[in-house]
Amino acid sequence: MEIERKFLTKEIPFAITAYPCLQIVQAYLSFSPTIRIRQSNEDYILTVKGKGHLAREEFELPLRKEDYERLFLKTEGTPVRKKRYLVPLEGGLTAEVDLYEGELTGLMTTEVEFPSLEAAESFVAPAWFGKDVSENKAYKNTSLSLYGMPKEE
Amino acid sequence: MEIERKFLTKEIPFAITAYPCLQIVQAYLSFSPTIRIRQSNEDYILTVKGKGHLAREEFELPLRKEDYERLFLKTEGTPVRKKRYLVPLEGGLTAEVDLYEGELTGLMTTEVEFPSLEAAESFVAPAWFGKDVSENKAYKNTSLSLYGMPKEE
Numbered sequence: 001m002e003i004e005r006k007f008l009t010k011e012i013p014f015a016i017t018a019y020p021c022l023q024i025v026q027a028y029l030s031f032s033p034t035i036r037i038r039q040s041n042e043d044y045i046l047t048v049k050g051k052g053h054l055a056r057e058e059f060e061l062p063l064r065k066e067d068y069e070r071l072f073l074k075t076e077g078t079p080v081r082k083k084r085y086l087v088p089l090e091g092g093l094t095a096e097v098d099l100y101e102g103e104l105t106g107l108m109t110t111e112v113e114f115p116s117l118e119a120a121e122s123f124v125a126p127a128w129f130g131k132d133v134s135e136n137k138a139y140k141n142t143s144l145s146l147y148g149m150p151k152e153e
Numbered sequence: 154m155e156i157e158r159k160f161l162t163k164e165i166p167f168a169i170t171a172y173p174c175l176q177i178v179q180a181y182l183s184f185s186p187t188i189r190i191r192q193s194n195e196d197y198i199l200t201v202k203g204k205g206h207l208a209r210e211e212f213e214l215p216l217r218k219e220d221y222e223r224l225f226l227k228t229e230g231t232p233v234r235k236k237r238y239l240v241p242l243e244g245g246l247t248a249e250v251d252l253y254e255g256e257l258t259g260l261m262t263t264e265v266e267f268p269s270l271e272a273a274e275s276f277v278a279p280a281w282f283g284k285d286v287s288e289n290k291a292y293k294n295t296s297l298s299l300y301g302m303p304k305e306e
Contacts, residue, residue, distance in 0.1 A: 029182065029227070030223075030227075032220050032223075033199065046186060046188075046201065048201055050214060059212035061201055061203060067183070071183055074182070074183075
């Protein structure tokens with residue numbers, strides 16, 4: 001069960017590049033259900049997701065690079081490329097700050113994964129996180145892959 | 154974790170058609186890793202399998218019929234079609250007797266799933282089950298889909 005909140009980040013008031021960074025490419029074998037393959041630096045992983053927004057079931061399987069590359073040829077939509085910076089928060093939480101690339105350049109989101117629904121709901125986000133878009137489908141990575149940059153609200 | 158043994162069945166000394174039957178079609182989105190979709194009567198399911206023969210990790214996700222049909226178009230190899238008869242055994246176990254169809258007509262296998270490795274290893278199969286082919290890759294459904302009927306040994 002993955003429980004997370006996502007924010008639409010506009011400005012980061014510190015040097016984000018000082019934090020650890022993952023170079024991520026992800027693409028989708030299927031959008032319904034979500035079957036995703038992701039390269040994160042030199043790691044490759046398959047993820048199958050159940051239904052839901054704030055909390056949903058996930059299954060992850062490590063892939064060999066050659067399996068990832070073969071599956072990549074069967075993906076739909078546009079691959080999503082982003083740099084993910086890992087910023088430690090209080091209480092052992094981590095802000096995953098995603099700076100999107102390619103056609104999505106300029107988009108930034110910040111995600112936090114929580115150990116429980118209670119923790120997710122009681123979390124008070126720093127102001128720089130920006131607007132909570134956890135429930136906004138346009139900012140899901142599946143939507144970004146299918147439809148590109150969301151229209152500003 | 155799925156723990157099972159498979160047998161190559163040549164003759165069934167009773168009327169198998171008296172037992173409950175599932176009409177199964179399964180096909181593979183990927184063989185490495187194994188990503189399978191299966192129709193079993195009116196149920197549709199996605200299964201992702203980890204590595205191993207006797208025991209391996211599985212993840213299953215129910216599919217809507219329309220998602221199954223869309224994913225079916227992306228499968229590789231030949232779909233495997235079979236009638237699966239469910240024959241109760243002692244100790245709460247079930248023999249899954251598969252009568253393959255299409256190009257695999259004539260092939261019969263019997264599988265039993267066990268609650269533990271100990272149960273799998275101590276299981277004494279009825280004679281009609283036939284030869285234990287648990288470790289023979291040619292009788293895996295992935296191999297049947299990719300290579301068709303195994304050569305007789």
